[in-house]
Amino acid sequence: MADNFRITSRKKGNSLYIKLWGDFDEISATELIYTLRDKVNTAEKIYVETDYMNNLYSLGRKAFKGNFDLSPELYDKIIFVGNNARQISPR
Numbered sequence: 001m002a003d004n005f006r007i008t009s010r011k012k013g014n015s016l017y018i019k020l021w022g023d024f025d026e027i028s029a030t031e032l033i034y035t036l037r038d039k040v041n042t043a044e045k046i047y048v049e050t051d052y053m054n055n056l057y058s059l060g061r062k063a064f065k066g067n068f069d070l071s072p073e074l075y076d077k078i079i080f081v082g083n084n085a086r087q088i089s090p091r
Helices: 026-039 058-067
Strands: 006-012 015-024 045-056 078-081
Touching: 006 026, 015 026, 015 058, 026 045, 026 058, 045 058
Parallel strands: 015 045, 045 078
Antiparallel strands: 006 015
């Protein structure tokens, strides 16, 4: 995982907000996948905030999109927002 990458989360009502910080490489992508799998059933909607990400390495984006394998009903609960949302969202 990139030395400066971290994931924080906070719950507000029925929504969970996950904030990504730092550089996004292959190991960071795997960490995000594990986090989403672990938390997908804890909220009605999960917002992944991408504004605080620095470098989104192509291998990290490919690893995330290639391994993001939630069922369609769970997938629809996750919404990517922020400046880097289009670069990281598997849709």
